[in-house]
Amino acid sequence: MSYVEKLVREKFPTEQAIITEITNLEAILNLPKATEHYVSDLHGEFNAFDHTLRNGSGNVKQKITENFAGRLTPKNIQDFATLIYYPEDELAFQKKELTDQEFLEQWYLNTISNLIELLKVTATKYTRSKVRKALSPNFVYITEELLYNDQQEHDKRNYYNKILRNLVELKQSDYFIIATCYTIQRLVVDHLHVIGDIYDRGPAPDKIMEKLINYHSVDIQWGNHDVLWIGAVAGSALCMMNLLRICARYNNLAIIEDVYGINLRHLSMFAEKNYGDNEAFRPKTLENEDFVMSDERIQITQIHQAVSIIQFKLEGQLKKRRPEFKLDDMILLDQIQWPKKEIVIEGKTYSLENTCFRTINPDKPFELTKEEDEVVQSLLNSFMNATKLRKHLDFLVGKGSMYKTYNGNLLFHGCIPVEEDGTFQQFNYENDSFSGKKLLDFWELRLRKAYKKANNGENIEADMIWYLWQGALSPLFGKHSMTTFARYFISEDEPKKECKNAYFKLRKEEWFCNQLLIEFGLDEKSGHVINGHTPVKKEQEPILANKKMIVIDGGYSKAYQPITGIGGYTLLYNSYGLQLVTHYPFTSKKDAVKHSRDIKSTRKIVNQELERQTVADTDIGEEIKKSLQMLREILNKYDS
Structure with a gap:
């Protein structure tokens, strides 16, 4: 008798107990399939997310x-x-x-x-x-x-x-x-899928995390913004500076200080000493927000410049430290022609505007000043030891993954890096290469290792998490490079262009989506690929490739709603099939109660099952069938 069979006999010590369990499990297989709920790219917008959960x-x-x-x-x-x-x-x-x-x-x-x-x-x-x-x-x-x-x-x-x-x-x-x-x-709703990007831009990712921690059944696929926070707690100063820059850019530093208890006083004093007002670094605010030229706005603008310059310095250090990352397309400080304040990119010279280079040594542009280094180390220690932040990220790492296969569907946030012909691109590391499903498995293993090992310093584990943020072959990024430097300092559009991976063109093709499903061991006839990451613009469709690909980033983030024209997409998968739900922007809970106003939503059927699905058709059903087979085998042994 196997060990598993012994455990089963302990749980069901009599023949009648096994018969009762078989009867129960057989009956469960015939129940209707319960509803799955998909959300993506929440970006700290707790109120809209909370309402969506409450109304299913x-x-x-x-x-x-x-x-x-x-x-x-x-x-x-x-x-x-x-x-x-x-x-x-x-x-x-x-x-x-x-x-x-x-x-x-x-x-x-x-x-x-x-x-x-x-x-x-x-x-x-x-x-x-x-x-x-x-x-x-x-x-x-x-x-x-x-x-x-x-x-x-x-x-x-x-x-x-x-x-x-x-x-x-x-x-x-x-x-x-x-x-x-x-x-x-x-x-x-029986189960919730969160397809990445809980953090950044919006004001309350912490409340979203608390909601998810207390939710009855949930899985998470990491987004590129999520890994910034994971990287900061794992000891990556570069991840930390990126997330601080984004928080300053969207007037959201309160999440750092007030929610997670990380003191920014040292950073603020350093920024005030070295930087002034700068139009390019003023925080993005809502039109109706009373935030004109207050002292707070100047302070955030100064912090924004300070962390950006430190970020650009650390990027240069990383390029030297990790040649295997092939960061040749990244615009770096050593390309600046200092006397003229110009920069040469792909043979063309551009003037630099809104510059704030006071702490940069032209002879050693990537070197941190002593005070900058002290600020970085102090902040990094605070991030790595912030109790509430650690609690939230422990859950994010524990419940999260690079991808998920669930009831025949493939879920991941960004992309699978491919060539123009659909061939999976290879990432080479330590005399081995990884592509397709193996690439996502590789990155998941590296992220978990880095988070577990978390230490302060220039270590390969923390650098690997940064690569997930903006590396050319990162499944969470999907572009040749990030042009952050150009967006701040160059007025022309050409250097700001970020070329997307061929995946985003090919995902409109049914044959390509079938290729993805097969790569991850799923049935190409019935399966779907479900993505987030790229906001679906007003003129675009969220359902692609003859209904094989569904993109559900519709603009939960208020910063994206002008280009999406809506307040977000969600997806429901019940016993009758898949339904895409379009939501219009949420006002407030007070408005919902006082005026009985719901989020206005419309539904579009993605597919409708010819025969209503039951538990037998799900992943849980497959596990139940395995249990039934074992129980019947043990029942037969009782007779003998």
Whole structure:
């Protein structure tokens, strides 16, 4: 008897116990496939993300409409949906509106009855034991009595009604409603996929991380902005300077100091001493933000210049340190003709504008000043030892991966580097080469090793994480180089161009997407490739290659919404197939509650299954089938 068989016998010591488990698992295989929810490129926009989770990308309201249309008015349907999204806020609003106690009590009775009816609908895809785990422990007994009894049955009607009235009379109705609303949210979506870029630009990536840590079932595919933060905690000064520059650029340094407790005082004093106002480095702000020429704006502008110059110096050091990275296309400080303040790029001379080169030694342009080095080391130690940041990134690394194959679909953030003809490009390292799936496996191993080994200094592990940020063969970047220097200092457009990898042209082709699916061991007939990373512009389509490729970066980040024209895409995959959901920009929770306003969303069917999918058709179903085979083999041994 194998070790696994011994464990199974310990769990199911009798023949009847095995028969019961076989019956249970066989039944589970016939349940409808539960709903998967895909989001991407959240970029710190917690409020919009939180609302999308609460409404299940419109799934909650759709189920209300399907089951209550004709019985509730459109306004009452929206009020009911808002209650489920924000139960605490909506309860407070209703109690303020319904001042007559009798009307309020009737509202409670009607609302609880409607919630139970909706809960029945959302619970149909799950076993009773899984539903029980989703219920509040304080109300398991009451909820199950209401949930699994027919309120229309004459003999039980008084029993059912008395439970409802007791909840009101004993002042438990608020707690019960809140608990039931969150249970419905929990059951509407079974599993969440986050396809990269939680961090940077938006104000609250920390809140997104806390939400994900407490979410019932989630996986994450790392984005290029996520690896900057991972790299900083792993000891990469260059990753750290990049993320500080982005935080300053988007007026978001508060995430560093106020949320993660990293003191920027030393950096601020250094920046104030060496830099002044500079138009190119003023933080990007929203049009309606009161942020004109305040002292804070000047301070951020100074910090922005300081960290940018340090970044450019460290990039030059890296190029010398890692010739194997082939960073020849990177614009570096040693290309500057200092007396004229000009730079030669590919044989053409450009004038430099908005310069802030006070701390640069033209003879040794990559050398940090003593004070710059002290600032870098102090900040790096703070990043590596920030408790809350470490907690969030431990989760990000633990739950994250370079790619995910899940229920026949391939999920990754950026690209698979390829030549123009679709041949996988090779990354050479230590006398070995990596391409396609092996390239992503290689980078995942290197990132995990670097994060685990985390140390302060010029080490290859930390440098490898930086390469994921902007290396030419990085699956998370997908361009020949990043032209950050040119965007700050050169007015002409040509040096700012960033040529994309051929992947982004080829992903429009069905044959290429089939090639990707085969490379990762998936069925090219039924599978899909799901990407983020590149915002889908107004004139572009998110569904490509005869529905084989779906790009769901639609502009959660407010910085991208002018070019996308929307507030983001999400994807739902339920037992009926795939649906792409287009969201319009989110206003606020206050607006949602006070005016019963939801995010306006539209749905587009990507594919519709001819036969409704069941658990048997999923990855979990395959595991259950393996378990069933083992249980039947052990059952046969009982007979002998």
